[in-house]
Structures are given as C-alpha cells and as structure tokens.
Amino acid sequence: MFFENIKLAFKDFGSNKLRTFLSILGIVIGVASIITITTLGRSATVSIQNQVSSMGLETINIFPRGNDSEARRLFTPELAGKLKDNVEGIKDAVPINQTPMLLKHGRDSYQANVMAVTDDFTDVFDYEVESGGFITEDDNARRKSVVVLGAEAASKLFPGGDAVGKYIRIYRKQAKSFRVIGVMKTRTASMRMDFDAAVYVPRNTYNQRLKRIRRVRNYVVGTEKGADVLVVSGKIEAYLFKLTGDADSYRVISPATIAGIYTGITKTLNLFLTGIAAISLLVGGIGIMNIMLVSVAERTREIGIRKALGATPKVIRGQFLIEAVVLTLFGGLIGISFGTGLSYIITVFLKWLFAPQFSAFLLAVLFSGGVGIFFGLYPAIQASGLQPVEALTYE
Amino acid sequence: MTASGTIIKIADVKKDYILGKAVIKALRGVTLKIQSGELLAIMGPSGSGKTTLMHLIGCLDIPTSGKIYLEGEDVSELNEEALARIRNRKVGFVFQQFNLLSRISILENVMTPLMYAHVPVKKRRESAEEALKSVGLSDRLTHRPTELSGGQRQRVAIARALVTDPSIILADEPTGNLDTETGRSILEMFNKINGNGKTVIIVTHDPEVGALARKTVHIRDGIITGID
Ligand SMILES: Nc1ncnc2c1ncn2[C@@H]1O[C@H](COP(=O)(O)OP(=O)(O)O)[C@@H](O)[C@H]1O
Ligand SMILES: [Mg+2]
Numbered sequence: 207m208f209f210e211n212i213k214l215a216f217k218d219f220g221s222n223k224l225r226t227f228l229s230i231l232g233i234v235i236g237v238a239s240i241i242t243i244t245t246l247g248r249s250a251t252v253s254i255q256n257q258v259s260s261m262g263l264e265t266i267n268i269f270p271r272g273n274d275s276e277a278r279r280l281f282t283p284e285l286a287g288k289l290k291d292n293v294e295g296i297k298d299a300v301p302i303n304q305t306p307m308l309l310k311h312g313r314d315s316y317q318a319n320v321m322a323v324t325d326d327f328t329d330v331f332d333y334e335v336e337s338g339g340f341i342t343e344d345d346n347a348r349r350k351s352v353v354v355l356g357a358e359a360a361s362k363l364f365p366g367g368d369a370v371g372k373y374i375r376i377y378r379k380q381a382k383s384f385r386v387i388g389v390m391k392t393r394t395a396s397m398r399m400d401f402d403a404a405v406y407v408p409r410n411t412y413n414q415r416l417k418r419i420r421r422v423r424n425y426v427v428g429t430e431k432g433a434d435v436l437v438v439s440g441k442i443e444a445y446l447f448k449l450t451g452d453a454d455s456y457r458v459i460s461p462a463t464i465a466g467i468y469t470g471i472t473k474t475l476n477l478f479l480t481g482i483a484a485i486s487l488l489v490g491g492i493g494i495m496n497i498m499l500v501s502v503a504e505r506t507r508e509i510g511i512r513k514a515l516g517a518t519p520k521v522i523r524g525q526f527l528i529e530a531v532v533l534t535l536f537g538g539l540i541g542i543s544f545g546t547g548l549s550y551i552i553t554v555f556l557k558w559l560f561a562p563q564f565s566a567f568l569l570a571v572l573f574s575g576g577v578g579i580f581f582g583l584y585p586a587i588q589a590s591g592l593q594p595v596e597a598l599t600y601e
Numbered sequence: 602m603t604a605s606g607t608i609i610k611i612a613d614v615k616k617d618y619i620l621g622k623a624v625i626k627a628l629r630g631v632t633l634k635i636q637s638g639e640l641l642a643i644m645g646p647s648g649s650g651k652t653t654l655m656h657l658i659g660c661l662d663i664p665t666s667g668k669i670y671l672e673g674e675d676v677s678e679l680n681e682e683a684l685a686r687i688r689n690r691k692v693g694f695v696f697q698q699f700n701l702l703s704r705i706s707i708l709e710n711v712m713t714p715l716m717y718a719h720v721p722v723k724k725r726r727e728s729a730e731e732a733l734k735s736v737g738l739s740d741r742l743t744h745r746p747t748e749l750s751g752g753q754r755q756r757v758a759i760a761r762a763l764v765t766d767p768s769i770i771l772a773d774e775p776t777g778n779l780d781t782e783t784g785r786s787i788l789e790m791f792n793k794i795n796g797n798g799k800t801v802i803i804v805t806h807d808p809e810v811g812a813l814a815r816k817t818v819h820i821r822d823g824i825i826t827g828i829d
Pocket of ligand 1 (some may be wrong): 596618619620625626627645646647648649650651652653654
C-alpha cells in the first residue's frame with residue numbers, strides 16, 4: 207500500500223505540475239538556504255584553517271599603537287626578555303625592524319626591505335634556507351657585515367644564481383658592502399611581512415651600520431610546543447596592560463584570533479541564513495498544508511469511494527500524509543541541488559575551498575520530511591474524518 | 602452459514618438526516634429479513650429511502666435507531682474502523698455512477714479492495730485479472746475508466762465488487778445510467794452472480810428487474826409498503 211500511495215502521489219503531482227511546483231517553492235527555498243548555510247560555513251572554516259595553517263598558527267604579533275603612547279616607549283629591545291620572563295608559553299620573542307633600502311650587485315639593483323634579525327627568526331616563522339646559511343648568534347655578536355637574501359631579492363640581484371659568497375651594496379646615505387651568506391626558500395607573505403622581497407642582516411650590524419634602532423617596530427612571538435596560542439596571547443595582553451595601563455596602546459594579533467574573527471562572521475551569517483531558512487520552511491509548510499487541503503477537497507469523492515471499498519480512516523490518513531511527505535521530500539531534493547549549486551558558485555567566486563557536508567544533506571532530507579508530516583497531518587486528518595456517505599455523494 | 606439461513610436482518614431501523622434545523626426522516630422504521638442466496642429487488646419512487654437503506658446494509662452509515670445484523674453480527678453501532686473492515690470483506694458495492702477511481706487503471710481499480718484487505722501484490726493482481734476476465738474485460742487491464750463506455754465501466758465496478766469474494770452484493774440502480782440493451786446485460790450478470798450463490802440486492806425503477814427477482818420489496822416515504 208505504501209508504494210501504491212507513493213505512485214499515486216506522483217500521478218497527482220504530474221497532472222498539476224505548475225501547482226505542485228508553486229506549492230513546494232517555500233520548501234525549496236528553505237532547504238536551499240540550509241544547504242547554503244552549512245556548505246558555506248564548512249567551506250569558510252576549511253578555507254580559513256587552510257590559510258591560517260600556512261601562516262603558522264603558533265605565532266603572535268605584537269604592535270604598539272599611536273605615536274606617543276606608553277606602549278611605544280615600551281617597545282625596546284629589552285621587552286623580548288621581559289616577555290619571556292613574565293609570560294608562560296613563550297619560546298622566542300623576535301623583535302622586528304625593517305627599512306626599505308636600495309641594493310645593488312653589479313648592474314642589478316633592487317629596492318627591498320632590509321630586516322634586522324637574530325638567529326631565532328627562521329625558527330619562529332618556519333622559514334627555510336635554500337643555500338648557504340642564516341644569520342648566527344656569532345654574526346650578531348660580532349656585528350658582521352653579512353646578509354641573507356629572500357628568494358625574490360636573490361633572483362633580482364643575481365639573475366644567474368650563485369649568490370652565496372658574493373658581495374652586494376646596501377645604500378644608506380652611502381654604499382655599504384655586505385657579503386651574502388645565504389639565500390632563503392620562497393615563503394608566503396604573512397603577518398604583514400613579505401619574506402621573499404626582503405633581505406636579512408644581523409640586528410647589531412643593522413643598528414651600527416645602517417640605522418639606529420631605538421624602538422622595536424613590532425615583536426613576533428613564537429609559542430612553545432603544545433601551548434595554546436589563544437591563552438598565550440591573552441596572557442601577553444594582560445602583561446602589556448599591567449605595564450601600560452592602556453589597552454588601546456598596543457595590539458596583540460595571532461592567526462588564531464583572526465580565525466576567531468572569521469568564525470564570528472560566519473556565525474552571524476549563519477544566524478541570518480538560519481532565520482531565512484526557518485521562515486521559508488514555515489511559509490513552505492503552510493503552502494503544503496494549503497495545497498493538501500485543496501487536494502482533499504478536490505478528491506472528496508475519491509476518498510468516499512476508497513472508504514466504500516474498505517479503506518479505514520488510518521489508511522486514508524496515511525495516503526495523504528505520504529503524499530505530503532513525498533511533496534516536501536521532492537522539494538527538499540530540489541532545494542539540496544539548488545543550495546549545493548549556489549554555494550559552489552559562491553565558493554568559486556570567493557576562491558574558497560568547496561566543502562559540502564553529507565550530514566547537511568541528511569539533515570535537509572529529514573527536515574523537509576518533517577515539514578511534510580507536520581503540515582500534512584491536519585489535511586490528512588480532515589480526509590480520514592470524512593463521512594463515507596457524504597464523501598460519496600459529494601458533487 | 603447455510604444457503605437458506607438469514608444473512609441480513611433489519612429490525613425497526615430509522616434514519617434521520619439533519620439539515621440545518623430540519624430533520625429529514627429518510628427511514629421511519631424498516632424491518633426486513635433477507636435469506637442467504639436471495640436475489641432481492643428494492644423498488645420505490647425517488648426519495649423514498651432506497652439508497653439510504655442500501656448504505657446502512659453496506660455499512661457506509663449507521664442507523665439513527667434500530668438494529669442491523671450481517672451474518673449474525675450487529676453492525677449498527679460499530680466505529681468507522683470496524684465498519685470499514687466489514688465493507689471490505691462482506692460487501693461488494695455497485696453504484697449508479699460507477700464510482701471508479703479515475704486516476705488509475707481498471708486493473709488497479711479492481712486491485713484496490715484487496716490492497717485494503719492486505720492481500721500481497723502478486724495475489725491481488727491475479728485475483729483482479731480473474732475478476733475482470735469474468736466480466737469480459739481481460740483486454741482492457743491498463744485502460745483508464747474514462748476510456749471505457751458506460752457498460753464497460755459498470756462491468757469494472759462489478760469485477761471490483763466481486764474481487765474480495767463477499768457474500769453480499771449491493772447494487773444501487775446499477776442500470777440507471779445505461780441504455781436498455783446494456784442495462785439488460787448488466788442485470789443478466791447480477792442474475793449469474795446470484796446463481797453462483799451470492800446474496801444480491803438490487804435497487805431499481807425497472808419492472809424488468811422485478812421480474813427477474815424472486816422477491817421485491819416496495820418502499821415509500823421510508824416505510825416498506827409491500828413485499829412480493
Ligand atoms: N446526506 C443526506 N442529507 C440529508 N438528506 C438526505 C441525505 N441523503 C438522503 N437524504 C434525504 O433522505 C431521503 C431519502 O433519500 P434516498 O435514500 O437517497 O432516496 P432514494 O434513493 O430512494 O431516492 C430524501 O428525502 C433525501 O433528500
Ligand atoms: Mg437513490
């Protein structure tokens with residue numbers, strides 16, 4: 207009887223295609239919204255995770271804000287030691303200073319950010335040497351005139367390769383000669399640093415030969431293995447607040463907090479789309495109820511005949527309930543395809559990863575079936591309660 | 602159940618219809634016994650209560666007062682669920698307006714009562730084909746009722762009434778929408794069905810049916826005025 211009823215439902219919808227389509231429109235929109243919400247939410251999460259993990263989730267960036275703030279005076283080279291001593295979970299606190307300068311090798315010249323670094327720089331950023339080596343503690347202590355080139359700087363200054371061991375000139379008032387001791391592998395820019403387009407010199411050499419370092423531009427903190435980045439950045443904020451008493455005078459940013467912001471945005475978006483989904487499912491459900499009531503009225507005589515042939519009220523109720531559920535499931539399936547298509551287009555447009563969720567499809571199917579049962583029940587009860595004689599003689 | 606026992610017993614049955622404030626007394630106290638295997642004609646003018654009586658016998662409705670027994674079972678106060686089961690098993694209905702389901706094939710029409718009796722699909726199909734064969738419509742199984750003539754439709758209705766092998770066949774003016782010739786062949790069919798041992802009750806205006814039946818009940822204004 208179950209299959210007969212399903213077949214019957216399809217027959218009925220087939221003979222009233224436009225009406226059927228209009229009646230399931232609400233369900234289609236509702237389910238499409240659900241699918242779009244979940245697919246986009248999931249795609250956003252996956253994309254952000256992907257992006258964030260390429261930046262290095264374990265680093266925290268600390269900036270001073272404003273020109274004359276307490277914090278700016280606080281960003282001295284000594285802050286690194288203070289941070290390490292006072293905040294748990296910090297492995298390195300790398301001071302960053304950089305200035306754009308002109309570099310030359312023979313006839314090749316290049317404008318690059320010259321960065322003052324210490325030996326722990328590569329460790330914090332997961333930055334790897336392609337050839338030669340990076341700045342050592344000894345280079346820094348003895349203020350050696352050595353330089354390490356970012357991938358792009360190297361290719362611009364040494365188009366023929368083989369930079370290690372050669373000398374370049376860095377122009378700061380006058381040309382200063384530096385020996386190239388290493389070339390870095392390429393690395394995606396992050397934390398406001400364009401690694402490939404920079405060159406790296408020991409901090410002390412930078413301070414003495416290129417530019418006096420009074421204040422540190424910003425610190426990049428590497429956390430200890432297993433430490434929770436969010437917890438550590440919270441502690442850093444608390445410590446800086448203790449030192450400055452002014453929460454506006456510094457900023458503590460980590461990829462994890464950026465991810466947190468994104469999650470916040472998607473949450474808001476979800477809430478909004480969930481609202482749309484809820485409303486359209488409600489409207490859709492009422493549409494289903496309406497069409498089913500029309501169907502019951504139109505088929506009063508059929509109901510009478512079926513009763514005369516021995517259909518119990520339960521059987522009639524089942525028939526109309528199945529019909530409503532078939533209708534909403536059909537709408538649900540169309541909604542799933544629409545929603546999946548729409549979110550695919552959006553992800554392509556936003557250059558996100560497309561991450562559809564099987565569980566969302568299942569949820570959508572359950573939801574639309576549920577709407578069918580809920581809103582189909584009343585018309586079905588109406589149908590089952592018809593008096594056989596009255597239904598039979600209905601014109 | 603012996604062929605000569607009482608299969609239907611109607612005891613002082615009254616049926617009122619309430620239309621707004623008016624009460625229509627469709628049956629005013631009908632008492633009647635019908636023997637198993639009988640071919641009974643019910644005759645009377647329009648509005649006399651014939652259809653009402655048929656509906657009550659066929660368990661499509663319950664009386665306002667009085668008792669109805671089918672094969673000894675009191676059916677006058679049963680609920681919808683129980684009435685549906687009796688309609689399905691004990692009674693086969695044939696209506697003046699055929700009352701076929703227009704959206705499905707005639708084979709599916711005839712299979713429907715068996716579906717409500719929870720007969721397995723394969724058996725349903727076999728029995729329905731058999732029943733349609735017995736009314737001479739084997740070559741039309743997949744046709745829709747609308748593709749058939751009046752006489753053919755009524756034969757489908759008869760097949761549908763017979764398919765559950767009920768002991769009682771009720772026909773309410775089965776020839777009312779048919780031409781004389783076709784009507785005669787339909788009546789002949791009922792005669793044959795009766796010959797196979799089923800109790801057949803036919804409501805009619807047609808004196809010819811009266812002639813065919815061994816017993817005719819005359820009804821007027823909701824009261825039996827004579828039996829011959
Ligand atoms: N459902 C109903 N509601 C109200 N009155 C009805 C209904 N069915 C029948 N009647 C009335 O009951 C009386 C008997 O009707 P019916 O049994 O159909 O007579 P017949 O079949 O002999 O023409 C008529 O007066 C008719 O108008
Ligand atoms: Mg009548």
